[in-house]
Structures are given as C-alpha cells and as structure tokens.
Amino acid sequence: MEEKIMVERFTRSQRVQHFLLLVSFIILIITGLALKFHNSWFGKLIITLEGGVIARGIFHRFAAILLIFVAFYHFFYIIFTRYGHEELLLTFPKFKDFKDAFQSVKFTLGLSTEHPRLDKYAPQHKFQYWAVVAGSFLMIITGLILWYQTQAMLVLPKWVIDITRVVHSYQGVIIAVVILLWHLYIVHLNPKRFPMSRIWIDGKISLEELKVEHPLEYERKYQGLDNEKK
Amino acid sequence: MFFFISFLAQGLAQEFSSNQECKRCHSNPNLKKILPDGKVTSQYVDLDLFYRSVHKKQACVYCHIDGTLSPHKNLQKVNCQRCHFKGNLAGAPSLDRYKEYSESVHGRAIALGNIKAPICQDCHGSHYIFDKSDTLSRTNQEHIPQTCGTCHINIYNVYKVSVHGEALMKKHILVAPSCVDCHGEHDIREHTDPKSTVFLTKVSATCSRCHANKELIKEFNILAEPVETYKESFHGVAIKFGAKTVANCASCHESHAIFKSTDPRSSVYVDNIPRTCGKCHPGASQNFAKGKIHINPAKKEAGIVYYISRFFKYLTLSVMLALVLYIILDLRKKLKVRRTGEE
Numbered sequence: 100m101e102e103k104i105m106v107e108r109f110t111r112s113q114r115v116q117h118f119l120l121l122v123s124f125i126i127l128i129i130t131g132l133a134l135k136f137h138n139s140w141f142g143k144l145i146i147t148l149e150g151g152v153i154a155r156g157i158f159h160r161f162a163a164i165l166l167i168f169v170a171f172y173h174f175f176y177i178i179f180t181r182y183g184h185e186e187l188l189l190t191f192p193k194f195k196d197f198k199d200a201f202q203s204v205k206f207t208l209g210l211s212t213e214h215p216r217l218d219k220y221a222p223q224h225k226f227q228y229w230a231v232v233a234g235s236f237l238m239i240i241t242g243l244i245l246w247y248q249t250q251a252m253l254v255l256p257k258w259v260i261d262i263t264r265v266v267h268s269y270q271g272v273i274i275a276v277v278i279l280l281w282h283l284y285i286v287h288l289n290p291k292r293f294p295m296s297r298i299w300i301d302g303k304i305s306l307e308e309l310k311v312e313h314p315l316e317y318e319r320k321y322q323g324l325d326n327e328k329k
Numbered sequence: 330m331f332f333f334i335s336f337l338a339q340g341l342a343q344e345f346s347s348n349q350e351c352k353r354c355h356s357n358p359n360l361k362k363i364l365p366d367g368k369v370t371s372q373y374v375d376l377d378l379f380y381r382s383v384h385k386k387q388a389c390v391y392c393h394i395d396g397t398l399s400p401h402k403n404l405q406k407v408n409c410q411r412c413h414f415k416g417n418l419a420g421a422p423s424l425d426r427y428k429e430y431s432e433s434v435h436g437r438a439i440a441l442g443n444i445k446a447p448i449c450q451d452c453h454g455s456h457y458i459f460d461k462s463d464t465l466s467r468t469n470q471e472h473i474p475q476t477c478g479t480c481h482i483n484i485y486n487v488y489k490v491s492v493h494g495e496a497l498m499k500k501h502i503l504v505a506p507s508c509v510d511c512h513g514e515h516d517i518r519e520h521t522d523p524k525s526t527v528f529l530t531k532v533s534a535t536c537s538r539c540h541a542n543k544e545l546i547k548e549f550n551i552l553a554e555p556v557e558t559y560k561e562s563f564h565g566v567a568i569k570f571g572a573k574t575v576a577n578c579a580s581c582h583e584s585h586a587i588f589k590s591t592d593p594r595s596s597v598y599v600d601n602i603p604r605t606c607g608k609c610h611p612g613a614s615q616n617f618a619k620g621k622i623h624i625n626p627a628k629k630e631a632g633i634v635y636y637i638s639r640f641f642k643y644l645t646l647s648v649m650l651a652l653v654l655y656i657i658l659d660l661r662k663k664l665k666v667r668r669t670g671e672e
Contacts, residue, residue, distance in 0.1 A: 137566050152570035207662045249610040258620030261634045265626050269641030273648055280652035288656075290663045 106309060106321060108219075109302035112176065113186075117299055119169045120231075124278065126162035127238075130155050131271045163242055170235055189219050190229070196222040218315040227282060234274045241267040350399060351389045352376065362402075374456050381465070382458050409449040429516035445480075452476055471497060473507035481508075487585040492592075504545060511535055520584075527584070530568055532577035533559060554630075558623040574609075581605050597622070 109117070133145035133155060149155045176183040199215035200222040206214055215221075220228070241263045244251045252260060286296045298304060310317045351374075354360055360372040379385065390396050392407040412421035430436045430449075438446035452467065459466035467476045474494065478485025488494040488508070496505035509517075511527055518525035526535045533556070539545050541556040559565040559578070567575040581597055588595035596605045599618045606613035624631050626638035 134566065137569070146570050151572065152567045153572050153574075207658050209662065209665075249612055252616040253612070253614050254616070256616045256619030257622070258632070258634065261620060261624050261626070261631075262637055265634055265638045265641065269638070269645055273641075273645050276645065276649050276652065280649065280656060284652075284656050284659075290660070290667060 103305040103307060105303040106306055107302055108298060108304040108309075110182065111302070112180075112183075114299060114302050116169055116173055116176070119165060119172075121299075123162045123165040123169060124274075126158060127166065128271065128275045128278070130159040130162065131268075132275060134159075135268055135272065160246065163239070163246075166235060167239055170239060190225050192222075192225055192229075196225060214311075216314045217312065218319075219313055221313075223281075223285075227277070230277060231274075234270060234277075237270055238267065238274070241270070348376070348389050351396070355389075378457050378465075381463075382456065383460060384456075384458060406448070407450065407455065426515050429513075433513075433515060433517045434519050434522075435517060447480065451479070470503050470507055471501065473509055474498060477508040484585050490594075491585060491587045492589055493587060502549075504539070504548075506539065510539075527579070529573060529577050529580075530571065532579050533565065533568065536578045552623075554625055554628075555623040558625045561625075576609060580609070 129145060130149065133142045133149070134152075136142040137146065137152075146152055146155050149158055177187040178184065199217060202211065202213065202215035203222065205211040244255070244260065244263045245267060248260060255263075286292055286299070287294060306317070306321060309321070355372060355374045356376055358371075358373045361369050362372050363369055374389075384392075392409075392411070393404050394411075395401070395404050412419045413423050413427060415423045417423060431440070435446050439448060454467045457465065457467075459469075461468045461470070463469060464471070466472065474485055474488055474497070478488075489498065493506050496502045497507055513526050516524075518528075520527045520529075522528060523530075525531065537556050540551055541553065545551055546553050560569070564576045568577060583596045586594070586596070588598075590597045590599075592598060593600070595601065602618035602622075603613045603615050606617045610617075621631065624634060626634050629635050631638070
C-alpha cells in the first residue's frame with residue numbers, strides 16, 4: 100500500500116493547549132456534575148471517590164485554575180503569535196459558512212449529492228470553537244463569582260449570586276452535552292474516525308483526506324505537492 | 330414474748346405499708362429540716378397529691394428503704410432502679426430508653442462524680458411523679474422547659490421568649506417543641522457528640538421532624554420550602570456528605586433564640602443577616618440580605634431565578650435533542666455512503 104503523505108494540521112503548541120483543555124474539562128465536568136446530581140448514584144459515587152464534598156470542591160478549583168491558565172495562554176497565543184493570529188482569522192465566521200452549513204445539511208439529508216467545499220475550518224468547527232470560547236469565558240466568570248462569593252457580594256446582591264449559580268450549573272451541563280454528543284461523536288464514534296482520530300496526538304492529517312475534507316485549504320497550501328510526487 | 334414481738338412487727342409492717350407511721354410526722358406542713366449548710370428544707374409530703382401520682386399504691390418505705398427506723402435522719406437518696414429494672418416483679422415499667430440515661434451527658438456526669446448532675450428524681454420529681462399527660466407532671470410537655478430550666482436557667486430564659494417557647498408556654502400549642510423534642514429525653518448528649526440529635530450534621534434532620542412534617546406544615550402554616558431548598562443548597566449538600574464546616578439550620582437561625590424572620594430579635598431578620606452570615610463569611614455585606622435566602626429555582630416564587638432556570642432547562646433539552654438528531658442523520662448518511670461506496 101502506498102504510503103500516505105501526512106501534513107501538519109495542528110501545531111505542537113495547539114496540541115498542548117488542547118490537551119490541557121481536555122484534562123481540565125474532564126475534571127470540571129465530572130466534579131461539577133457530581134455536585135449537580137448529588138442525589139443520584141453517580142453523584143454519590145463520584146463524591147465518595149473524590150474523598151468527600153470538600154475535596155470535590157478542591158479538585159474542581161484546581162481544574163478551574165488549569166482552565167484559566169489555558170484560556171490566558173490561548174489568548175496570548177492568538178493575539179501575539181503570527182501563526183496563532185492567522186489561525187484566529189480562519190475561525191471568524193463568514194457569509195460562506197452559512198451557505199456551507201446549509202449545503203452540509205442538504206447533503207446529510209440526502210437532498211444534495213455535493214459536499215460543501217471547505218477551508219481549514221468547517222462551519223461546525225468554527226461554531227464549536229466559539230462555543231468553547233464563550234462557554235469557558237462564562238464558566239470562568241460565574242465560577243470565580245461563586246468561588247469568591249463573599250467578596251463578590253460586596254458588590255452583587257444575593258439574587259445575582261443565585262442567578263450565577265443557576266447559570267454556572269446549567270451552562271456546565273450544556274457544555275458537557277455538546278462535548279459528549281457533538282465533539283466526541285465527530286472525533287471518536289463517527290464511522291470514518293472510529294475508534295479515534297489520532298490527530299489530537301500527532302496533529303497530522305493525510306493529504307488525501309485534506310483534499311476531500313478541506314479542498315480550499317489544500318488548494319491554498321499543497322496544490323502542487325502530490326502532483327510532484329506522482 | 331416472741332409472739333408479742335412478731336405481733337408488733339406485723340403491726341408495724343401494716344403501719345408502714347399503709348404509710349400510717351410516716352404520716353404522723355410528714356403530713357405536718359411545718360415539718361422542716363436544717364441541712365448542714367444551714368438551708369432549711371421542708372419534709373412535708375402532700376399525701377393528696379401523692380395519692381394522685383403514679384406511685385400512689387407504693388408505701389413510703391418501698392423507696393425509702395432505710396426509713397423504717399423512727400425517728401430517722403439523713404435517709405439515703407432513693408434509687409429508682411430498685412424497681413425500674415428489666416424483669417422486676419413489682420411491675421414497675423422498665424423501658425430500654427431508661428438505660429440510655431447512663432450514656433447520656435447527665436448519666437456520665439453522675440458516673441464521674443458530679444453531684445450537681447441530675448438523677449431520675451431531679452427531672453421526674455420525687456413524691457409527685459405523674460404520667461406525662463397529667464398537667465401536674467414535671468415531664469408534661471408544657472412543664473419540661475421549667476424542669477430543665479431548674480439547672481439550665483440561662484437557656485430557659487432565652488427559650489421562653491423564642492417562637493417555640495411562646496408557642497408552647499403562652500399559646501399552649503402542645504406540638505411545639507420543648508427541650509426534649511430536639512435534645513432527646515433520656516439520651517441527651519452534648520452537641521459535640523456525633524450521636525447527639527443536635528450534632529452539627531444531625532441538626533437539619535432534627536428540625537425537619539417538624540418542619541418537613543406535612544400535617545404540621547398544614548396546621549401551622551410552616552413554610553415547607555426551607556427544608557427542601559436547604560438540602561439542595563451548598564450548605565445542605567456539604568453537610569450531607571459529612572462536611573463539618575458548613576451551616577446547619579441552627580447556624581443561621583440560632584439554637585434557642587429562634588424568632589420569626591420578621592422579628593427584629595431574629596438572627597435572620599433582614600438587618601441582622603450580614604452579622605449572621607458573617608460568622609462564617611467574614612466581611613459579609615448587606616447584599617447577603619438582598620434576595621430570598623431559601624430559594625427554589627424550580628418554583629415561580631423564585632422570580633427571575635425561576636425564569637432563567639426555566640430558560641436554561643429548555644435550552645439544555647433542545648441542544649440535546651438537536652445533537653441526537655444530528656448524530657442519527659449523520660450516521661445514517663455516513664453508513665449509507667460506506668455501503669454504496671459513493672459520495
């Protein structure tokens with residue numbers, strides 16, 4: 100079998116950021132859901148495994164610090180590094196994304212036989228990226244308010260704290276749902292990728308796949324490359 | 330001679346068993362005794378009252394076993410366990426809960442030699458022990474605060490004016506809690522004892538016995554929300570899983586000085602909330618009082634919190650639904666593509 104040409108899709112820095120993010124997310128989601136569903140067997144089990152409700156809170160806060168660190172790191176990465184900034188520009192939604200998304204839906208429903216021609220980031224990737232950004236931002240803000248409740252209440256009345264708690268609680272569930280059902284489906288359960296896409300480890304994608312999935316990026320960067328090989 | 334003595338003894342026994350001999354002195358209201366410390370105590374026994382007590386059929390000497398010699402002085406303290414033990418032939422009730430006394434804070438104090446600690450008769454009375462349904466009884470619900478207050482006078486003074494004290498002693502609401510409803514009867518323990526009904530992790534369960542009791546809630550318009558919402562709050566969850574540094578009911582509402590939240594004396598009166606919360610949250614501001622404390626996001630009374638919580642609930646459900654739908658459609662398409670091998 101002919102050896103596939105692999106090209107880099109995610110740099111090492113991006114992979115490290117992704118890894119730290121996923122570690123913090125997993126801990127936050129598990130410890131958070133344990134508190135939300137403390138009456139269920141799941142909550143009881145997790146809280147017991149974590150060594151009690153106080154220890155649960157400490158785990159949650161450690162993971163939160165990791166998340167805040169990644170958020171800051173990522174912020175400086177996309178603002179101050181050349182490559183990071185280029186990547187940021189690619190994630191901005193454009194009018195074409197709505198057309199692509201519509202085309203994608205039509206294709207999935209079998210109404211059209213044509214795939215949308217995508218660049219590096221598909222509409223759902225962009226949406227997920229910004230959802231993670233917005234979600235993390237909201238969770239960090241509400242989380243810090245709850246963490247430093249007494250200090251926050253020097254400024255905020257109690258009912259705002261109550262709202263904060265509701266928002267933090269539900270937003271956490273939504274993030275967990277999106278990651279479990281959408282992101283993990285795309286990278287793990289999707290028949291094309293099952294059992295797992297290795298891209299989060301080595302960051303590499305085959306040129307072949309790139310050509311099919313991200314034709315615009317392919318044309319931009321690697322147009323002549325495989326022709327030369329042939 | 331022998332015959333005479335035995336006759337006399339029989340006669341004496343008869344005299345004692347019908348209390349005739351004792352009556353001769355002790356039915357005199359002026360009979361007094363001077364104690365070594367100079368205090369004067371009455372030695373009068375009101376036999377009318379005594380014959381109403383649960384021990385009306387017992388003779389004096391059944392308990393005062395060393396009282397058969399006359400005149401006598403410095404009789405021993407009566408030991409109730411002479412009759413009140415399991416399997417006694419006198420038919421004296423002996424319940425397991427009497428034994429709880431020996432493990433209680435009072436029983437252990439006695440065992441350690443604290444002569445001020447109460448024994449049976451300090452709470453139940455000596456000659457005038459009545460069934461607790463009798464309004465004369467020291468252990469009658471309405472009289473319990475006074476009985477305990479004999480020693481715990483400061484707490485009695487605080488309790489007397491509290492919402493519970495007024496309900497019981499002024500309004501004569503007998504289901505209102507007296508001391509024993511929270512602290513137990515014979516098995517009273519220090520609040521620092523994990524087995525105590527008022528140990529910090531047990532307080533909410535103890536209060537819930539009334540404050541989550543559907544019949545009482547109906548009868549006295551008790552708010553049911555606080556118990557439910559406390560269980561779901563950070564405080565309640567943490568307590569449930571054994572945390573010992575979080576608030577229980579009494580941390581905010583006080584243990585004895587409990588008042589309605591509309592009463593300025595209450596620790597949860599709006600102006601007192603910063604100080605009350607500040608016990609655990611140093612620097613708590615007046616903002617702690619801005620908004621409901623026991624809030625249930627699932628109920629309309631929660632106001633804006635309710636609507637935001639509703640919004641998020643439906644948002645979560647629709648996101649889930651949309652994603653499940655997406656996965657089903659996408660899987661169907663991808664599997665079809667794979668089967669037919671065409672894009």
